Amino acid sequence: MSLQYLSDCHIHTDCSADGTDSAMMICESAARLGLYSVTFTDHCECNLYRAGGFDRSIRQSCYESRKAAAAFQGRLRVFSGIELGQPTQDLTAAEDALGCFQYDFVLGSLHNLRNQKDFFELNYSAAGLDDLLNRYFDEILEMIEWGNFDSLAHLTYPLRYIVGEYGLTVQSSQYKNRIDEVLRSLIANKIALEVNTSGLRQKLGVPMPDYPVIQRYRELGGTLITLGSDAHRWADVGAGIEYGLKLLREAGFHHFAVYSGRQPHFLPVE
Ligand SMILES: [Zn+2]
Numbered sequence: 081m082s083l084q085y086l087s088d089c090h091i092h093t094d095c096s097a098d099g100t101d102s103a104m105m106i107c108e109s110a111a112r113l114g115l116y117s118v119t120f121t122d123h124c125e126c127n128l129y130r131a132g133g134f135d136r137s138i139r140q141s142c143y144e145s146r147k148a149a150a151a152f153q154g155r156l157r158v159f160s161g162i163e164l165g166q167p168t169q170d171l172t173a174a175e176d177a178l179g180c181f182q183y184d185f186v187l188g189s190l191h192n193l194r195n196q197k198d199f200f201e202l203n204y205s206a207a208g209l210d211d212l213l214n215r216y217f218d219e220i221l222e223m224i225e226w227g228n229f230d231s232l233a234h235l236t237y238p239l240r241y242i243v244g245e246y247g248l249t250v251q252s253s254q255y256k257n258r259i260d261e262v263l264r265s266l267i268a269n270k271i272a273l274e275v276n277t278s279g280l281r282q283k284l285g286v287p288m289p290d291y292p293v294i295q296r297y298r299e300l301g302g303t304l305i306t307l308g309s310d311a312h313r314w315a316d317v318g319a320g321i322e323y324g325l326k327l328l329r330e331a332g333f334h335h336f337a338v339y340s341g342r343q344p345h346f347l348p349v350e
């Protein structure tokens with residue numbers, strides 16, 4: 081890869097149940113590709129915190145990322161993060177997970193609505209979609225109001241399944257006001273918007289969120305953007321990040337953010 085500051089701020093290791101490769105293997109791959117930095121963000125699903133064993137696996141993830149940072153010193157910047165799923169569904173778990181390590185970066189995610197399965201496991205039909213998506217935006221807004229995370233991961237995640245897998249049509253104009261509410265709330269709370277490039281590798285075929293939302297965030301005055309591949313295996317590290325930077329450039333952004341010690345550091349959009 082040719083750009084100087086390519087950074088992937090959303091990567092899973094084998095400390096996530098659905099990740100396959102070690103932090104060391106991922107760093108080896110990132111260094112070979114010439115990435116500037118990587119941030120490990122293993123899963124912590126707050127609604128399943130103890131039952132799912134996340135209290136153990138996130139500690140393991142933090143130690144593995146620190147070991148990799150030491151081993152790759154001088155070749156690759158390695159940051160330690162977490163993907164905090166559904167934090168407002170169990171605030172005690174969220175606070176426990178946040179308290180167990182000095183993270184560089186905290187992603188906030190919503191993989192399932194309260195008392196429902198992951199969007200990945202639901203069956204979709206046109207009926208009920210509107211209600212489902214409105215509940216999704218309601219819970220996203222609740223999370224942002226709680227606010228103890230640095231970047232909102234994969235906004236529009238349900239579309240990966242509704243549009244990508246089920247081929248249903250969602251009129252984005254119908255949700256323009258809801259998306260505006262989310263973007264305005266991110267800006268007011270100084271929380272970044274993630275451009276998650278995993279959608280490019282899937283049937284959805286576009287990042288989450290897609291370009292019109294990125295452009296709208298800019299129009300509303302947003303300046304805090306993070307980029308992540310959401311890789312779950314070494315071969316996907318850095319995937320789509322160059323394309324993500326191209327979209328940012330087209331939307332008029334001059335910088336994107338990489339977090340260290342939970343503070344944004346701005347790198348140029350080349
Ligand atoms: Zn996620």
Ligand SMILES: [Zn+2]
Binds near residue numbers: 090092163310
């Ligand atoms: Zn993820």
